Amino acid sequence: MLNIKNLHVDVDGKEILRGIDLEVKAGEVHAIMGPNGSGKSTLSYALAGRDGYEITEGSVTLDGTDLLDLDASERATAGMFLAFQYPTEIPGVANMTFLKAALNAHRKARGEGEISTPDFMRLVREKAGALDVSNDMLKRSLNTGFSGGEKKRNEILQMAILEPKLCILDETDSGLDIDALRLVAEGVNKMRSPDRAFVVITHYQRLLDYIVPDVVHVLSRGRIIRTGGKELALELEEKGYTALVENAA
Amino acid sequence: MTVATANIRTAAETALIEAFDDVKTALPGGSERLFAREAAFGAIRANGLPNRRVEAYKYTDLKALYGRQAPVDGAIAGAGSAAALPPDTWSGVDRSVIAFENGRALMPAGSASLPEGVVCAPYLEAAEATGFAGDYPAANGDPILALNGAFTTDGVALTIGAAASEPVVEILHLSTASAPADTVATHRIRVETGVKATVLVTYLSDGEPVTRENVAFEVDVERDAELTFVSRQQHAESVTHFATLRAGLGERAKLDLFNLCMGAGQSRQQNFIGFFGETASVVQRTISLVGDGQQADVVHAIDHRLMNCDSKDFHRVVADGRGRSVYQGLITVRPDAQHTDGRMMTKSLLLSDEAEAIAKPELEIFADDVQCAHGATSGQLDETQIFYLMSRGIGRREAEHLLLSAFLNEVIEDFGEGAIADNLLSAVDDWLERRWSLNEEAAA
Numbered sequence: 001m002l003n004i005k006n007l008h009v010d011v012d013g014k015e016i017l018r019g020i021d022l023e024v025k026a027g028e029v030h031a032i033m034g035p036n037g038s039g040k041s042t043l044s045y046a047l048a049g050r051d052g053y054e055i056t057e058g059s060v061t062l063d064g065t066d067l068l069d070l071d072a073s074e075r076a077t078a079g080m081f082l083a084f085q086y087p088t089e090i091p092g093v094a095n096m097t098f099l100k101a102a103l104n105a106h107r108k109a110r111g112e113g114e115i116s117t118p119d120f121m122r123l124v125r126e127k128a129g130a131l132d133v134s135n136d137m138l139k140r141s142l143n144t145g146f147s148g149g150e151k152k153r154n155e156i157l158q159m160a161i162l163e164p165k166l167c168i169l170d171e172t173d174s175g176l177d178i179d180a181l182r183l184v185a186e187g188v189n190k191m192r193s194p195d196r197a198f199v200v201i202t203h204y205q206r207l208l209d210y211i212v213p214d215v216v217h218v219l220s221r222g223r224i225i226r227t228g229g230k231e232l233a234l235e236l237e238e239k240g241y242t243a244l245v246e247n248a249a
Numbered sequence: 250m251t252v253a254t255a256n257i258r259t260a261a262e263t264a265l266i267e268a269f270d271d272v273k274t275a276l277p278g279g280s281e282r283l284f285a286r287e288a289a290f291g292a293i294r295a296n297g298l299p300n301r302r303v304e305a306y307k308y309t310d311l312k313a314l315y316g317r318q319a320p321v322d323g324a325i326a327g328a329g330s331a332a333a334l335p336p337d338t339w340s341g342v343d344r345s346v347i348a349f350e351n352g353r354a355l356m357p358a359g360s361a362s363l364p365e366g367v368v369c370a371p372y373l374e375a376a377e378a379t380g381f382a383g384d385y386p387a388a389n390g391d392p393i394l395a396l397n398g399a400f401t402t403d404g405v406a407l408t409i410g411a412a413a414s415e416p417v418v419e420i421l422h423l424s425t426a427s428a429p430a431d432t433v434a435t436h437r438i439r440v441e442t443g444v445k446a447t448v449l450v451t452y453l454s455d456g457e458p459v460t461r462e463n464v465a466f467e468v469d470v471e472r473d474a475e476l477t478f479v480s481r482q483q484h485a486e487s488v489t490h491f492a493t494l495r496a497g498l499g500e501r502a503k504l505d506l507f508n509l510c511m512g513a514g515q516s517r518q519q520n521f522i523g524f525f526g527e528t529a530s531v532v533q534r535t536i537s538l539v540g541d542g543q544q545a546d547v548v549h550a551i552d553h554r555l556m557n558c559d560s561k562d563f564h565r566v567v568a569d570g571r572g573r574s575v576y577q578g579l580i581t582v583r584p585d586a587q588h589t590d591g592r593m594m595t596k597s598l599l600l601s602d603e604a605e606a607i608a609k610p611e612l613e614i615f616a617d618d619v620q621c622a623h624g625a626t627s628g629q630l631d632e633t634q635i636f637y638l639m640s641r642g643i644g645r646r647e648a649e650h651l652l653l654s655a656f657l658n659e660v661i662e663d664f665g666e667g668a669i670a671d672n673l674l675s676a677v678d679d680w681l682e683r684r685w686s687l688n689e690e691a692a693a
Contacts, residue, residue: 047638052631076642088637092655102641109642141655158641162510 001026001197002166009039010224012017016042018222019058024166027194031233033202035189035241040201041085043219044170048082049075062166067159068239077109079165083155083172089106090142095154098142099124100162106162127160131187148175156187167191170198173207185210220245269293269399270679278404282488285376289398292390299392300504308575308607309517309546311392314461314489334423338451341668344417350425350431351460353403364411366444372404372435383496385467386523388554393491393519397433397465406437410444415598419449422564424458424488432460437467440474442499447477451668452492452512454485458613461489467505474528475503479669481676484512489604494520498558500526507664509673511538511680512544517546523554524586530559534660536673537602538680540687541570549578549593553586553619562593565660566627567653568604569684575607580621589619598656600684650681 002024009017016039025032034040046053047060049072061068067075081200090098103123104114113122129139131153143151152172159167169188173181188198188211200211208216208230216232217224218241226232238242258266267444269290273283298315299306334348334355345363348355349565353360363369388394409416420436441445452462484490490513498504508518521530537545550572551560566574572596597606610623630652638648661673 018602048636050640051614072639073642073644073648074635076640082640084637084640088633090634090637090655092659093651098638098641098651101643101647102638105644105647162641206398247644 001063003059003061004047005059007043007046007057007060009042010054010056011042011052015056017046018220020219020222020224022217022224024199026165026196027201028190028198028215029211029213030211031216031230032199032219032224033203033205033216033233033236035245036203038219039219040219041170042222044082044168044199045143047075047168048072048080060110068080069185073105074109075201076162076164077106077227081162081164081167083152083159083167083169085171085174087143087146087151087155089144089146091144093142093143094114095138095140096124099138099158102158103161119182123161127157130190131157131160132183133157149177152176152180152184153187155182158192160187163191165195166199166202168198170201172200173202173204181207182210205233208233250476253504257314257532258297259316261312262293265298266294273399276400277391279377281355281377282373286401287398289395293392293399295543296390298380298391299366305577306550308544308573309515313638314515314535317470320390325356333646334421334433335453335455338421338453339419339449339669339672341671342417342419342449344419344449346421346448347405348417348421349403349432349434350422350423350436351430352422352462353457353541354405364412364416364418365414366410366561367418367446368405368410368417372406372437373401373407375437378436380523384469384499384523384525385495386494386521386522386550390497391473391493391519391521393463393517394465394493394495395437397491397493399467400431400433400463401435402433404435404437404465406439407448408441409440409444415445415447417447417449417453421451421453422462422464422682423455424460424484425455426458426460427456429459431463432462433467435467437469438476439469439474439653440471442471443473444471447669450478450492452480452481452482452484452490454483454488454512457485457487458585458646459487460484461491463491465493466495470498470502470504470529472499473501477505477507477669480518481509481673482512482516482518483676485541486512486514488513490516491519492517493521495521496531498529498531499527500528502529504529504531505664506531506533507548507661508533508535508547509538509676510535510547511676513545514542515544515546518632519548519550521550521552522560523552524558525554527555528557529624533559533560533562533564534664535562536563536657536660537564537566537568537574537576538675538677539566539568539572539574541572541682544573544575544662547577547580551580551591553580553582553589553591553616555586556673557588558586560592563663564593564595565657566595566597567600567657568597569600569607569688571603573605573607576611578623578627579610579611579613580623582612582616582619582621585617587616589616589621591619591621593623595625597625597654598653599627599629600643605616646685650685653681654678655685680686
């Protein structure tokens with residue numbers, strides 16, 4: 001599904017990613033772990049198409065579509081979704097207005113008409129209930145004044161409504177208490193399916209207790225230095241990154 | 250040392266004085282009106298037109314504007330017929346319409362079907378019959394007002410008294426003159442004690458009229474009365490538009506102003522507001538939408554003369570291309586105006602590198618027990634917010650539209666709900682859509 005080959009990315013003229021190769025098949029969950037500054041968030045922003053993340057070499061395809069030719073919104077309608085580490089607050093734009101605009105953008109890209117208001121309300125109510133997203137959160141301005149947990153639940157709600165092919169979760173566990181973490185993980189697990197893939201970026205093994213990965217990669221200094229099964233995460237938890245990074249150097 | 254100064258007239262000023270002397274006796278009204286015209290024009294005879302070194306007129310260069318074209322009476326350019334009126338200027342709003350084309354009433358005052366409680370007379374007759382009886386700030390010496398007083402040709406005097414339901418009256422100014430013309434009108438609105446009323450003012454163009462418009466309002470909101478006054482200026486860019494509102498508030502009176510300024514190549518909206526009774530309040534909300542080559546000048550002066558009055562002023566700007574917005578706000582608190590609460594805030598979003606937003610908020614406080622605040626911000630659209638919206642599949646155009654609407658609509662939503670607010674929202678929406686189309690055309 002997702003195919004990354006020899007990806008090099010510069011930010012502010014400095015090379016952050018130095019040749020990433022990654023293949024994620026449909027139905028798989030890949031975890032990307034690594035110390036601070038290893039390039040995890042750069043990878044997620046570069047894939048999502050954020051300005052300022054310059055791809056100097058390499059290719060990225062999603063189900064054969066060249067993502068690097070597309071802007072951020074086209075990548076999203078092509079099936080990619082990034083759950084942000086720090087979701088952006090947008091005062092004045094109601095969460096519901098935003099959700100509807102996003103869903104209709106996806107429908108338009110698929111050649112479908114706009115969703116009717118009753119159908120939209122039914123869909124949102126169903127998905128929001130499972131994630132404990134209140135009516136109040138839906139009415140308020142997007143992410144504005146939301147707690148850390150509310151923001152992350154709102155990200156997963158968007159994911160549930162937009163039903164992407166590929167979900168990238170960028171440190172979704174940061175800032176969450178144990179109950180919120182469980183709720184978010186349940187939301188993600190409910191979406192696991194044979195035709196959807198996940199890339200879970202995290203520092204800690206804890207999230208992977210809830211979202212069990214098929215493959216674990218360790219990222220260091222802009223490269224994947226080791227790949228293994230879910231037991232690799234446990235090994236990292238036990239030994240830390242330093243030993244692994246030094247061995248790889 | 251005494252320095253002798255001589256006021257040397259420019260060609261524009263000389264032409265203006267000659268034009269006034271030529272037409273003054275032909276303009277409507279009797280000898281009292283002629284006296285009033287001379288009195289108003291005295292400021293121009295004595296001081297000429299302000300140059301750009303005069304702070305209040307730094308950005309509205311009257312010398313240059315009148316240098317290009319001496320005043321021509323709108324009537325000469327030819328008044329049209331009522332058939333030319335746009336179909337529905339405030340959709341869904343139940344109201345009476347009093348229409349002016351190129352500054353002249355399209356039907357005799359009083360013949361429009363008016364709501365219960367509203368009495369309407371031609372301004373020039375009413376002004377001569379009753380003199381200037383209402384309470385509102387004089388703003389003497391303001392050159393745009395001086396020109397209005399000297400050249401005014403028509404207008405209405407509305408007296409709004411008690412009625413079973415709140416009256417809504419629209420004053421519509423339509424510009425159609427294809428030859429250069431000045432359209433000068435003056436209106437008077439008196440809202441009687443305890444009465445609630447709404448006045449809508451609409452400025453529209455048919456085609457690309459070469460009009461210089463100067464409209465003035467004298468507004469007296471009497472004790473315990475409430476006036477909602479909404480103006481929407483959507484002229485073609487060929488029009489130069491000046492509007493001046495002088496409003497006085499009696500005890501416990503309320504004035505709710507909304508000004509949506511989105512048309513005309515050059516515009517200037519002046520509001521001079523004074524409190525003539527205690528415990529009165531005014532809220533001014535303004536949206537200036539300024540496209541490439543346009544300039545919107547907003548001048549607000551609030552005079553807190555008496556105790557316990559509140560004034561709030563919210564101004565939002567979106568400027569694109571080489572558009573320029575100017576905001577000059579002044580809150581004056583006189584020594585007797587203890588317990589004043591005065592606030593003003595102007596916020597601008599600049600959509601291009603060449604767009605300008607100039608803000609000059611001022612406070613002059615001579616009382617010691619007051620609360621006053623002013624603030625000004627300017628910035629660009631937040632790329633982080635745009636990226637977040639785009640990462641959910643929303644295209645750049647719609648993402649920008651969502652953010653700009655959020656920025657502007659906050660002021661409209663704060664003003665209220667209902668058909669009037671809906672008309673304002675849809676006018677803003679149309680402007681944002683048109684901006685995209687124009688930018689796309691320019692890029693193609």
